[in-house]
Amino acid sequence: MKPLYANIPMLLLGIAVTFCGISLYAYMYNAVSASYSRAVLARSVVDSQKQDTVDETATQLLYDDTAADRARLASFFLNEGQAVSFIENLEQIGSQVGSAVNLSSVSADDTSSLKPGSFASIRATVSVSGSWQSVMRTLELSEILPYQASIDNVGLNETTSGTGKAAKQIWQASYNVTAAVLVGASSTKQ
Secondary structure (H helix, E strand, C coil), X not given: CCCHHHHHHHHHHHHHHHHHHHHHHHHHHHHHXXXXXXXXXXXXXXXXXXXXXXXXXXXXXXXXXCHHHHHHHHHXXXXXXXXXXXXXXXXXXXXXXXXXXXXXXXXXXXXXXCXXXXXXXXXXXXXXXXXHHHHXXXXXXXXXXXXXXXXXXEEEEEEEECCHHHCEEEEEEEEEEEEEEECCCCCCCC
C-alpha cells in the first residue's frame, strides 16, 4: 500500500479537473444564456419589423380607400370666398319656409395671417319671424346647413298682431350661427 502523501498529486489533479469542469460549465452556461438572449432579441426585432410591414400595408390600404372621402372633406367647410354664399343660404331659408329672416352683425375672422389648413369662422346673428312652424323650420334648416356650423344663444318669443278674431300670433326667434372656414381650401360647393 502506498503512503498517503503519494495520493496528494492525484487528489490535486482531481480538484483541478473538477474546478476546470465547473468553470467550463459556468462559461458555457453564460455563453448559451447570452446567445439565447441575443436570439430572442433578434426574433422580437424581426417580429416587430414584420408587424410594422403589415401595419404599413394596412395603413396604405386605408389611405388609398379614403382618398375620395378626404378630398370631399374640405367641402364640409366654407372656404374663404364663400362668405357671401353662406349669408345668401341663410337668407334663402326664410323664403323657402315662409318666414322673414334678417341677418345682423355678420363678421368673419381675418384669415390673411393664417396658414393654409387652419380654421377661422364666420359669425352672424339671425332674427326670424313668422308662424311657429316656419320659425322652427328656419331654425332647423339653419342647423343642418351643408357646412360645419353651430348655433347658440337661441331666443324665442311670441307676439300678437291685431285684435279680436283678426289677431294673429307671430313668433320671433333670434340666434347666432358660427360656420367654420377652412383657410386655403378650394371647395367645389357653390
